[in-house]
Amino acid sequence: MLGGMRTLMWSVCLIILPVYALCLVFRETLGSQVxxxxxxxxxxxxxxFTVFRCIIIGDFADDQGRPVFLMITESFGWAWGVFYGMLSVFMTFGxxxxxxxxxxxxxxxxxKARERQARKWRLRNDAYFASKISELLSIVMQYSEPHEQCRPGSDPPSLKKLRSLKNSTDVDVFELIPDGMQITPEVFAKLRSDPQVCAIFDDLDIADDDQYSLFDTLDVDGSGTVDMHELCDGMLKLRGDACRSDIIAINYMLQALQVHVHGFNQSFLHKLQSQEDRIxxxxxxxCEGTASAAMAECARRDRSAAWSIGHA
Structure with missing residues (x-):
């Protein structure tokens, strides 16, 4: 509302200033005529008022219905008609x-500001995220969880719990995740073709470009399947647009990893050098023991030979 009033005031100023300048021109040139x-x-x-009526409103007639500027053009020359035409073009098209x-x-x-505000609210609202993740998990469990253990027409207990806690604000979603449940590429393809799942992705501000390769993104361990913890954690990380803080965080992580690898490399080289020294x-x-043993063997043989010669 405030922005609209500001724009309206600037528009009024843009209209009044040229109209006032034109009224002064017409007053000094035609005001003395009869x-x-x-x-x-x-x-x-x-x-x-006359300039405002003729140029802004489009009311060209006098009190007898005759066009004012047509009479001025016929009485005072066609230069006024050309001038009026240029003014009309400037005001209308400019x-x-x-x-x-x-x-x-x-x-x-x-x-755009309202959309940014709504997106900021969605990104900061943990209850909203928990609600959408609960809906997503309930759909995933419908596709993945075997229903043979349940009676016909009934839902699994974990699915009932998710639906009952859908609108709860004090529930840790990760506590509701069944252990051992995995999403295969086939199941994920079915999820991607589900309109309700696509709507949940849009509500969570997952970009359309990220949705096409979402399975490969979520499969962080390269096992070929996505578990529920990888799914929820990936949804949390993929929300919204990429920020500068994400790039800086990755840069710091790489620097820390580089320092760690460098320290490990130095420690490994030091230990390797110690092992080489020991070897x-x-x-x-x-070598010394072998030489000593060989010299002792030679000495023993010399003594044996000398003893044999002495007895002979």
């Missing part, structure tokens, strides 16, 4: 289009 429509410009207020563009821009901007030490010890 008859043939010139009397409508003999004062500034009357000249302003100034009025500018004013219309201001109103259209204000309406569009107001609509060299063990090799040297083994």
């Amino acid at each position: 008859g043939h429509g010139a009397g409508y410009f003999n004062s500034v207020p009357r000249s302003f 100034l009025f289009n500018v004013i219309m563009a201001m109103f259209v821009d204000n309406v569009v901007e107001t609509g 060299h030490q063990m090799h040297a010890v083994l």
Whole structure:
């Protein structure tokens, strides 16, 4: 409302200023003339009102129904007709289009602001997210959970619990997820073709481009299936547009990972060098032991040979 009033005031100013300038021109040029429509410009207020009637409203007639500017053109020359035609073109196709563009821009901007406000409310409303995720999980369970254990026409107990807690505001959705339930690519394709699921994705502000490859995005461990925790956590992360904070967070995570990998690499190289030093030490010890054993064997043989020669 405030933005519309501001636009209206600027529009009035854009109309009044050129009309006032034109009324001064007509007052100084035609105000001193007599008859043939010139009397409508003999004062500034009357000249302003006449210009406003002729150019803005489109009322060209005098008190007898005769066109004012036609009489002025016939009496004072065709230059006034050309001047009036240029003014009409300027006001109609120039100034009025500018004013219309201001109103259209204000309406569009107001609509965008309301949409941003509504999206911000949806993104910050945990109860709304829990409600939509509960609806999504109930549909997933209809496609995935075997119904043989239930009586015909009845729903599984977990599905009944989800539906009963659909509008609850103090429920942790992750506590309602059945253990071991997996979504296969075939089941997910059926979900993507369900209009109700597509409507839930739109309500959660999941972009259309992200929905086409959503299964591959949610399958973070590459197992070929998506469990319920991956589904809910992925829906939470994919909501809304990509923000600068997301990119900065990824950058910080990569920097931390780089530091961790660098430290692990240095530790691994240090331990590898220690192992190589130990291997060299063990090799040297083994070589020394082998040499000592060989020298002892040679000495024993020499003593045996000397003993044999002595007895001979």
